[in-house]
Amino acid sequence: MASIFETVKGLSNGNQIADKSSSRILHPNIHRANPKVISAKGLYMTLENGQIILDATGGPAVTSLGHGNEEVRNAVIQQMDRLSYCHGLSWANPAAEELATAVIDSTDGAMARATMMGSGSEAVEAALKLARQYAVESGEPERFRFIARKGGFHGTTLGALAVTERHGVRDPFEPLLMMDNISFVSTPNLYRGIQDGETTAKYVERLAKELDDEFKRVGPQEVAAFIAETFTGSSTGCLGAPFGYFPAVKAICEKHGSLLILDEVICGMGRTGTYHAWQQENVTPDIQTVAKGLAGGYSPIAMLLMNQKVVDGLLLGRGFFNHGHTYGFHPVACAAAAEVQKILKRDNLLQNVTAMGDLLGSELKEAFKDNPNVGDIRGRGLFWAVEFVSDKSSKKPFPATKGVARKIKQLGMTEKHNIALQTGSGTVDGEVGDHLLISPPYTVTAEEIETIVKLAVSVVEEVLSQV
Template sequence: MTYQNYSLKQLQQIDAAHYLHPFTDHKELRDIGSRMITRAEGPFIYDSEGTELLDGMAGLWCVNVGYGRTELAEAAYEQMKELPYYNSFFKCSTPTPVLLSKKLAELAPKNINQVFYGSSGSESNDTALRLVRHYWAIEGKPEKNRIISRKMAYHGSTVAGTSLGGMDGMHQQLGGAVPNIVHVMMPYAYELALPGESDHDFGLRAAKSVEDAILEAGAENVAAFIGEPIMGAGGVKIPPASYWPEVQRICRKYDVLLMLDEVITGYGRTGEWFAAQTFGIEADTITTAKALTSGYQPLSALLVGDRIAATLVDKGGEFYHGYTYSGHPVACAVALKNLEIIEREGLVERVKTDTGPYFAQMLKRISGHGLVGEVRSVGLMGAIEIVKDKATKERFSPVGSAAVAIRDHAIANGMMMRATGDSMILSPPLIWTRATIDMAGDRILKALDLAERDLRNA
């Protein structure tokens, strides 16, 4: 029996009885019931009642080529018929992860030529943590195991991913993080810059917090610094231009590895294949997932730099780590076809030269609204900062309530977007056109107007 045989109410009842959702207040969900998304096409998603929503989040930062791509379904089907599964343990391999690894090495920054597969960004960050500590151990420096991360960073929701991340609420629920991980200030100028401090100087000050943490621990004890090129789930916080060059200089000075989390920014989001290329960062590891398959299959890929890979190969010894679905042949077949589509349709270049700049213009138009304190974007990734008072940056109380109000009005008016703290964030499919961007801008402005009416009159 398919879902079409059930009413929305029946599906919601079954959902409430059996399905525990991620990042959810389950009492609240059961009070209101789930929205059932039942189909999607191009840049739009549709719920069980036939309501059309322009998807401003590419699913969850991932559906870069849009919905309804028959080629991806066919790639999965053909691979399933030929070889639905075999593992990568016991010195075995299958063709699709081999060919995907070659392709990723061609697309990645020049110092990266090796790949380790998992099924999610969280898994890949677990792998990155394990790999970096293993690297220093086989280099004869096991004490060099401290990881420096940032407050409000998001690196997944596994135990290691939560520990690497800087979300206080997640740490409290975890009740015991992986040891030797510390968190420093984030490069968020809108809230953290000092009065009169330039973006350039703020970027250097934020980078200095990394150096301060290295010096406090002793460089001989610090394995790596991990950061998202743009802090995604934390609110699309874009660092000043001075930040990443200084962080890279500091890491090289103290022989600290640089780990990039590109689970959100990888595969064209910023107008380059990787944000490492956008910001000129030479990383030792790059965590990727999401848009690798455009979300059509669960797959992650940790891109491993030559320095680490050379030590693993030259010094040998078993790396006691891996997953049942590492290099899953069907997921890798879909990834290969997805990358082919992105290349064939020139989506990365389009984001860089056309839709990315036009998206920024749309956000600039929105910036004049009375609730908007700041807009910011890189490529097709942006944020709208929500304030009560533009001049003083005063927020509505409680924190996040205004953004939720805007989100709800946006959804009611055909625009799916996300509220994170006091920010509205956008990460649409890369297939958006100028017409789609105009549609989004109109719907966002309507949501802002309706929310302002509610908030000012509350």
């Protein structure tokens, strides 16, 4: 196979590569445009060719209310009639204030202030900058290092990518990162990480020691923050930490004077059954990111939350956060998110997340219990993953060349199955390993759960029978 450099050289010599797509969009596969969605309602998307697809994942766990919610639509229209844009660094707007109040209140006093931007990657960028500025304002300018976790995914902008240890997305841009102040420790993995005969408590102790040792290795006085996903997302497939892990992590951060950043871009705002995933971990972060469930896909928006200690650090320093975006605090985006959060609370949807999440987990475990290529089924709330293996006893993953995850996703979208499934590869080490992610909206019913599982099993079994 020709390398990318040989391909570019060929083009420069006048050769042409067949481009089968008439789209002017640079799609992920440049040779083939993605299927075109023309409308969506509830859990179903209608394609340009008339095909109707059951959206079992809402993209990467985005659509918390499903598609086509009329109340959110009306809130957006009303906001546009009042105010469609004002520069967030110069003006305040009621929609942003309403959203900030709702989200801060959902932390039960743990967090104090919020700022808003357009995406999860932007929120992570802001979190890193805030941690650094807090150190400077607190009289510790030597704190410039960050510790993150192996296999974690925090975004695709350069700062977020620097704390992401995923070779597939990181390697081509390594020279651009220019950051030698990032190091990585293990991500808790109760399926692959815990040793034979090791108790959960001993595993937590080992992970905590690894983090503490890393602080000491790089110089604890130089570490600004430790960043971690509270509940991992699409990169490693819904990995939760063992009980006691996050309190141990927070204690280590406090011992060394470092901040704890929890990335809840994908797992926050109700996805795991509570407004914030850390509310189930007996720990509170100093800085937190949220995004996908915030507006449920009705508008691009993310938020950065911080506790009072961080706010006080800014107040005692220059009195402002040296960061901002043109579309920060966007009134229309904030209005959409505020309405989503209003509906979430009014309709007690977190109760449904828990009840339907329990059903989804039990249905998946029952359906796949005898499948020799299903290694692990894990999740929380409406956020579940199925990890595939070539050998169940050894937990050996399929070779990357088999493309198991890709094939499952592609087969699901055919007219034979008509289901959109989010899949991931590189689950084990960034190179090998495949998983399936299921994350329906918080409004999902028991009947819809049964349909999703039935269709997912059909797709998976057909693919696995052929690899």
